[in-house]
Amino acid sequence: MHRYDVTVTTGASPETVWKLLVDASSWPLWSKVDSLDTARSAGLDPGGDAVGAVRAFRTGRTVTGERLTEKVEGRVLAYEDAFNSSMRNYHARIELTPAAGGSGTVIHWYGEYETSRLLGWFMPRYLRKFMRGMAEGLARYAEEHSIDADGHRPS
Secondary structure, X not given: OEEEEEEEEEOOOHHHHHHHHHOHHHHHHHOOOOEEOOOOOEOOOXXXXXXXXXXXXXXXXXXXXXXXXXXXXXXXXXEEEEEOOOOEEEEEEEEXXXXXXXXXXXXXEEEEEEOOOOOXXXXXXHHHHHHHHHHHHHHHHHHHXXXXXXXXXXO
């Protein structure tokens, strides 16, 4: 079993980060995925995808699907592979906690998976780097597009 574990902090509120996470259509705006493949997705909701939704993301020529398995409003989003040609038994979890001092959000994104022996030498290093880029992209985009509880951009 291989693992990755990434933690980043953003100045954006947990609410802003959460809204981006639960809206699959926003992922290409802030992440390393190129597009959301709506034809291969199921149960998408622009107001926030529910447990059971399958999100298909295209990166280059590869399309991977992930099924949401847990959603704790504003705090936890977990998923597993629905279809993925290079990984098996993939489970990931994204946990959001308020940053120390109450300003910002700690994003903890971690997962585990199995892969073929052939990919076993390459995939762990690649996926750690890829997922760090995902978390950092989320943190940066959330800061740039942050809004307060009244719907205004903080000054």
